[in-house]
Amino acid sequence: MTRKIRLTDTVIDYLSIEEARRRPGLRLVLGAYTVPGPWREACKGIFHVKGIPYASVSTADPGRADGEFGMAGADSQLRDWTGQSSAPVAIWNDEKPCSTWIEQLQLAERLAPTPSLLPQGVDERALTFGLCHELAGRDGFGWTRRIGMIHDNLAGLADDHPSRAFWQHMAAKYGYTPDSGAAASARLAGIVRAFARRIEAQRDAGRRYLVGDRLSAVDIHWACFVGMISPMDEERCPMASSFRASYTNPYPEVQAALSPLLLEHRDFVYETHLELPVRF
Structure with missing residues (x-):
């Protein structure tokens, strides 16, 4: 029997943006909601295949919900950190946030060249x-x-x-x-x-x-x-x-x-x- 799954029925432990900004290493701003956005899932998949650990990060400001999807300024901290309003975003240490699929792929290739997800030819x-x-x-x-x-x-x-x-x-x-x-x-x-x-x-x-x-x-x-x-x-x-x-x-x-x-x-x-x- 099909069950009702809520937008908030997440199982991943998400950091707030404030917490994530204080951490080193790889952080992926994904959004804490049960929607398989394809950019998000592809980004997760690339780092999974590479075996690169990361911390998952929510998108919304304190007191706001990720399920607002940035409406009415719910993502002002995301904008301040990454300069834009979409997820996913990959951030490695203090480097410039990677907010496009090609930047995320190239970051993954740099951090873990093997297995490569790009052909040699x-x-x-x-x-x-x-x-x-x-x-x-x-x-x-x-x-x-x-x-x-x-x-x-x-x-x-x-x-x-x-x-x-x-x-x-x-x-x-x-x-x-x-x-x-x-x-x-x-x-x-x-x-x-x-x-x-x-x-x-x-x-x-x-x-x-x-x-x-x-x-x-x-x-x-x-x-x-x-x-x-x-x-x-x-x-x-x-x-x-x-x-x-x-x-x-x-x-x-x-x-x-x-x-x-x-x-x-x-x-x-x-x-x-x-x-x-x-x-x-």
């Missing part, structure tokens, strides 16, 4: 960066899926619905327009089709991974980002019940593009390389 390395960008970059899969979520919720919620303020907040953060929302499904489908072609070509060549013949950053990113249209079951991903519907694909065009091999690959990467169940 230039062509395959460039392909890995390009595919990761299609998932995690601006206007990529994750960004576009958020735009689609915003579009669908603003269209479907009454003006006085209590959740409307959150989606309006997200609309401002992601630069949403009705036109971008209407175009989201086609853009998502194009990206998914490209990954379907990629996994099929790799399987035909007798290879198990998306690039080359071993795990790379793009495998981790795909495993985490596909959860925005097909989340794992509650046993493997005990996410907030209130968010599961938003993380389920509503677009027939995207569903048609989603090869079963891509979901098999997600399962293989999690079962072989990442943490299960997902911990929040």
Whole structure:
């Protein structure tokens, strides 16, 4: 029987930002909530594969909730420390905070060169960066899926619905327009089709991974980002019940593009390389 999972049903021990700023070593600002944001999960996954220990950090100011997602200035300390308002952020000692996926990946490669998540060959390395960008970059899969979520919720919620303020907040953060929302499904489908072609070509060549013949950053990113249209079951991903519907694909065009091999690959990467169940 499906249980109701609250946004606050976390199991990780999170430091406050004030506590984290006093600590040396690696700290990951993740946010203390049971939402499998793909940037967050990919960042966790990269450092997990590398075997690099880190302290998890909340996002909200004292007396505020991480589940406010920065609304009404709830994240002023995060802004002061990192110069921006999103999670995840990776901070190593007193170095500049790494708030983008590529900075986080490069930090992990520097701290633990082995196992490398980037191919040695230039062509395959460039392909890995390009595919990761299609998932995690601006206007990529994750960004576009958020735009689609915003579009669908603003269209479907009454003006006085209590959740409307959150989606309006997200609309401002992601630069949403009705036109971008209407175009989201086609853009998502194009990206998914490209990954379907990629996994099929790799399987035909007798290879198990998306690039080359071993795990790379793009495998981790795909495993985490596909959860925005097909989340794992509650046993493997005990996410907030209130968010599961938003993380389920509503677009027939995207569903048609989603090869079963891509979901098999997600399962293989999690079962072989990442943490299960997902911990929040």
